[in-house]
Each structure stands twice: as C-alpha cells, then as structure tokens.
Amino acid sequence: xxxxxxxxxxxxxAEKLAKRYLQDQGLSFISSNFNCRHGEIDIIAKDLQTLxxxxxxxxxxxxxxxxxxxxxxxxxxxxxxxxEYYLYxxxxxxxxxxxxxxxxxxxxxDHRNRYIKNVDDYDVHWIKNAFC
Numbered sequence: 001x002x003x004x005x006x007x008x009x010x011x012x013x014a015e016k017l018a019k020r021y022l023q024d025q026g027l028s029f030i031s032s033n034f035n036c037r038h039g040e041i042d043i044i045a046k047d048l049q050t051l052x053x054x055x056x057x058x059x060x061x062x063x064x065x066x067x068x069x070x071x072x073x074x075x076x077x078x079x080x081x082x083x084e085y086y087l088y089x090x091x092x093x094x095x096x097x098x099x100x101x102x103x104x105x106x107x108x109x110d111h112r113n114r115y116i117k118n119v120d121d122y123d124v125h126w127i128k129n130a131f132c
Contacts, residue, residue, distance in 0.1 A: 010058060010060075011056075011058060014056055014057075014058035014105045015032060015033070015042050015043060015056045017105055017122065017124070018042070018043060018054065018056045018103040018105060018124065019032065019043055021103065021124045021126070022043065022045055022054070022103070022126075025126070026047070027045040027046065027047050027052065028045060028046040028047075029043070029045050030044040030045055030046060030051075031043075031044040032044070034082065034086055035082075036082050036085045036086070036089075037085075038078060038081035038082045038084075038085055039078030039079060039081060039082040040078075040082060041053050041054070041055075041079060041082050041083060041086065042054055042055055042056040043056060043103075044086065047099075049096075049097065050096075050097050050098060050099055051087075051092070051096050051097070051098040051099075052098070052099055052100075052101050053079060053082075053083040053086075053098065053099070053100050053101070054100075054101045054102070054103055055071055055075070055079055055100070055101075055102050055103070055130075056102075056103045056105065057070050057071065057102065057103070057104050057105070058104075058105045058106070059104070059105075059106050060106075060107060069104075071102060071130070071131075076100075076131045079100060079131075080100070080131075080132075083098065083100070099128065099129050099132070100129065100130055100131050100132060101126065101127060101128050101129070101130055102126075102127045102130040102131075103124060103125070103126055103127075104124070104125040104127070105122050105123070105124055105125075106122065106123050106125075107121055107122055107123075108121055108122060108123055
C-alpha cells in the first residue's frame with residue numbers, strides 16, 4: 001500500500017536515497033542536515049581528498065523542469081555560507097579542498113502525487129561542481 005507523506009518527510013527520504021547513491025559511487029558519508037544560522041547543508045561527504053557539500057532536490061513531477069533547476073542564486077549563497085561556517089567550525093578553512101554538488105531526484109514516470117515508492121522508481125542526477 002502506498003503512503004502519502006509530508007513534504008518534510010519526503011525531503012528526508014530523498015536525502016537518504018541520495019546518501020545511498022553517493023556511497024555506491026564511492027563517497028564517504030560525513031554528516032547530514034548540518035544547520036547553522038546561515039542555512040542548511042543536506043549532505044556532507046568526502047570524495048577522495050575533497051570535502052563535498054551536497055544539496056538534494058526532489059521533484060514529484062518533471063512538468064516544470066528538473067529538480068536541480070530549483071536551486072537559485074539565493075539558495076546557492078546560503079549553502080556556500082553554511083559550508084564556510086562548517087569549515088571554520090571544524091578548523092578546515094586552509095587544509096581541505098571542497099566543492100558543491102547537487103543531487104536531483106525525480107520519479108521515472110510523471111506522477112502528480114507525492115507517494116514514495118521503491119528506490120528503483122527514481123532517476124538520480126548528480127551534478128559535480130554545480131556552483132562555486
């Protein structure tokens with residue numbers, strides 16, 4: 001039976017899916033949902049020697065474009081500021097290279113509802129160095 005979920009729960013489910021996908025691609029998970037007064041970072045991971053700050057976007061239909069297209073300049077700036085704070089807080093500002101990636105998750109077929117189904121029912125799009 002399919003279950004209708006809240007927007008927040010859908011977001012958390014999408015982040016779990018993205019985390020699994022990134023780990024399958026060889027990234028090492030560090031943290032999720034890092035919050036500070038500047039904003040939130042959905043996933044922080046390590047790709048070899050690079051610290052990766054990842055924004056996860058979910059769209060339940062493709063009618064208005066891809067999920068990753070929803071990250072405007074304002075959102076990018078919030079993620080960048082939060083990442084700068086993370087680096088400062090962990091005393092990594094001089095010692096680590098970093099980048100900003102985006103994971104877009106969409107159902108393979110265009111459903112007009114927000115049901116979470118099997119992982120195989122989703123397309124995952126990973127954009128490395130999505131913004132800087």
